[in-house]
Amino acid sequence: MSLTTLYRTVQDYIRQLVEYVASCMGVTEAVRKLQLVRQFATDDDDLKQLTLQLKWIPGSLQEWLLKKAIQVFGERTWKYQDSLPPLPVLPLKNTLDKYLESVKPFVTADEYKETEAVVREFEGGVGQSLHHQLLERAKVNRNWLEDWWLDVVYLRSRLPLPLNSNISGSIPTFEHIWPLQEGSIMDRLPLYLWYWLQMWKLLRKEQIPVDKAVRTGQPFCMDQFRKMVSTHRIPGVTMDKIVSHFRTEAEGAAPTHITVLCKGRVFKLEVIDPQGEPLTPPELKRQLDSVKEQCDNGPEGPHISTMTAEDRTKWAKIREKMMAMDAVNAHNLAIIEQSMLVLAFDDAFPKNHGENLYETLAGSAHNRWFDHISTMVAFKSGLLCANYEHSSAEALVHGYTGYFISSQLQRNGPKWKGSVPDRLVPPPEELVFTIDDEIRAAVVQAEKTFLNQASDIEVICPNFTDYGKKFIRSFKLHPDSYMQTVLQLAYFRIHGKPAPTYETATLRQYYHGRTETVRSCTTEVFNWCKAMVDNTVPVEEKKELMMAAFKKHIKLMEEARCMLGFDRHLFGLQVLAMGAGIPLPSIFSDPAYTKSGGGGNFVLSTSLGGYTPCPGAAAPMVHHGHGIFYNILPDRITYSVSAWKSCKETSAEEMSASIQQSLRDMRKLLMTS
Numbered sequence: 001m002s003l004t005t006l007y008r009t010v011q012d013y014i015r016q017l018v019e020y021v022a023s024c025m026g027v028t029e030a031v032r033k034l035q036l037v038r039q040f041a042t043d044d045d046d047l048k049q050l051t052l053q054l055k056w057i058p059g060s061l062q063e064w065l066l067k068k069a070i071q072v073f074g075e076r077t078w079k080y081q082d083s084l085p086p087l088p089v090l091p092l093k094n095t096l097d098k099y100l101e102s103v104k105p106f107v108t109a110d111e112y113k114e115t116e117a118v119v120r121e122f123e124g125g126v127g128q129s130l131h132h133q134l135l136e137r138a139k140v141n142r143n144w145l146e147d148w149w150l151d152v153v154y155l156r157s158r159l160p161l162p163l164n165s166n167i168s169g170s171i172p173t174f175e176h177i178w179p180l181q182e183g184s185i186m187d188r189l190p191l192y193l194w195y196w197l198q199m200w201k202l203l204r205k206e207q208i209p210v211d212k213a214v215r216t217g218q219p220f221c222m223d224q225f226r227k228m229v230s231t232h233r234i235p236g237v238t239m240d241k242i243v244s245h246f247r248t249e250a251e252g253a254a255p256t257h258i259t260v261l262c263k264g265r266v267f268k269l270e271v272i273d274p275q276g277e278p279l280t281p282p283e284l285k286r287q288l289d290s291v292k293e294q295c296d297n298g299p300e301g302p303h304i305s306t307m308t309a310e311d312r313t314k315w316a317k318i319r320e321k322m323m324a325m326d327a328v329n330a331h332n333l334a335i336i337e338q339s340m341l342v343l344a345f346d347d348a349f350p351k352n353h354g355e356n357l358y359e360t361l362a363g364s365a366h367n368r369w370f371d372h373i374s375t376m377v378a379f380k381s382g383l384l385c386a387n388y389e390h391s392s393a394e395a396l397v398h399g400y401t402g403y404f405i406s407s408q409l410q411r412n413g414p415k416w417k418g419s420v421p422d423r424l425v426p427p428p429e430e431l432v433f434t435i436d437d438e439i440r441a442a443v444v445q446a447e448k449t450f451l452n453q454a455s456d457i458e459v460i461c462p463n464f465t466d467y468g469k470k471f472i473r474s475f476k477l478h479p480d481s482y483m484q485t486v487l488q489l490a491y492f493r494i495h496g497k498p499a500p501t502y503e504t505a506t507l508r509q510y511y512h513g514r515t516e517t518v519r520s521c522t523t524e525v526f527n528w529c530k531a532m533v534d535n536t537v538p539v540e541e542k543k544e545l546m547m548a549a550f551k552k553h554i555k556l557m558e559e560a561r562c563m564l565g566f567d568r569h570l571f572g573l574q575v576l577a578m579g580a581g582i583p584l585p586s587i588f589s590d591p592a593y594t595k596s597g598g599g600g601n602f603v604l605s606t607s608l609g610g611y612t613p614c615p616g617a618a619a620p621m622v623h624h625g626h627g628i629f630y631n632i633l634p635d636r637i638t639y640s641v642s643a644w645k646s647c648k649e650t651s652a653e654e655m656s657a658s659i660q661q662s663l664r665d666m667r668k669l670l671m672t673s
Helices: 003-024 027-040 044-050 059-073 092-106 109-124 126-140 146-155 185-204 223-227 281-296 304-309 312-325 327-338 353-363 395-412 437-454 469-474 479-495 523-532 539-561 567-580 591-595 652-671
Strands: 167-170 231-234 241-244 257-262 265-270 342-346 374-379 384-388 457-460 501-506 515-519 604-610 626-632 637-644
Touching: 092 109, 092 126, 092 523, 092 567, 092 591, 109 126, 109 591, 126 567, 146 241, 146 567, 167 353, 167 395, 185 281, 185 342, 185 374, 185 384, 185 395, 223 241, 223 395, 231 327, 257 281, 257 327, 265 281, 265 327, 281 342, 304 312, 304 437, 312 327, 312 437, 353 374, 353 384, 353 437, 353 457, 353 637, 384 395, 395 604, 457 652, 469 479, 479 501, 479 523, 479 539, 479 604, 479 626, 479 652, 501 539, 515 539, 515 567, 523 539, 539 652, 626 652, 637 652
Parallel strands: 257 342, 342 374, 501 604, 604 626
Antiparallel strands: 167 384, 231 241, 257 265, 374 384, 457 637, 501 515, 626 637
């Protein structure tokens, strides 16, 4: 054994010993709380409470000690990855029983009998063989679902990304920090970008606190956080692929540049200095001002980024042609694909969350690189929003970044207070592409493809301010179950029928876990909805039915988080059947499967965006449906509703009005003795 190897072995042993002692003494958890407060406190009071015991230490030394405590005692972001449990497989009978229960609100008694016969035939026949194959796969894969989910749901799809896969997240800077103001974005953007780079720095140093289950403290998988930067979806003729260039400091070098899109032109900006520190906001401003000046005083570019809004196969073929045409094209595409972040300037003037989300999702294809994990859009009104490529990470992970930046700005103020080094800043490097008439025509066609769908979507994002989480919690109710019940009543009042509903449940307590489905439209909530529109039903009975609906939803959510749901299991069995080339089992072609939402037919596609002020939005899963994201704050509920204009059955405004009426009616019901 060499001296270097011996030194590293001893160093690792000492580090593990320190971590063990710190964990036993409660130091690790205390430092984790310190990290969270430093990242998400919105005012100095939270920090002052945390550092009260250190008040006798000078401020600069205090800061050094806090950083050192995080460095020595903090849990590394990916510390628990190797010890996370593998994704389990539920017994086949349990899965099929749960599935049968879920279809009941959507079928008649006779239809249910037919479906039950189909399911039992599957259980005693081909289902057994497929389930055995799945168990064998689970023995050799810590996450038997991971590759299938990524490939089948995302990468094999040939649909354009913008409104079929991507999501958007609004940054609430205009609520507390920066009011709407034309001409302000060039002063605001550098500071915003600098905080984003601080987030990148925390990732590089593995100092993002490990997410843990609230009640049990069980660590969650943090793998998706590796995909937050320098991750790209590359189009393929038959199937896309994901490439990620992020590395921690311990793993080696990582990309240190961002890509900037402006008026159809593309620029590379180096934003990290040789010591690994982000450039200061004034330095970043010099770079961004240079880009804007060049674009405002020069011709527009060819808008190559528009191709990322096209059908995946068509974009893949154009990309291959561009790379074969000129080595510089290939070099430029590689720079974009490796970039930490894509930043896009946009001349639209959104004035609120709804307009912000809409413009980012569907406003323009000219200045978006939809393939990149994160495109930050800077609007003329001074607002900022992000467009996220969804295949690599869930919305809650992306929301972490927005909440971090918003909290930092709210606590530290809208102005840069630091010093500026006396040094040269790398100038922007324009990435110029060689193209021909065929590529120009493809860009024009890609924009038509985008506008055809984008012109049909409506997105709104109102605030309900009558009450929020505090009121709901005062009745010892779970806010998420409460909101899911609201959505069911809102839909039922308009349409007079139940809505097959998808809600995201996290599987991150498992290795590389993503999501399971909670089918929120249960028999219990359906019975309650019918009672709520029936004036002959006594108030007390309505309350009892509502409480039963809450209880059922909580049970389903807890089961789903423990991989005791059924949708992902059925998905795995279906993938195995398709891979074996056998006829599709009748359970998947039975009408009840589609009626209840199976196969991506959920009328309400919903997700809790968390208890933060950073709302998101996505398009509906089906043409006659809604996409609904919601954030539950102490004194208000912010939610987005999307719908397709061409569908005469749905309206985002009508659904929103029904949501607000349901919220008020449920409060009235709770307060009735």
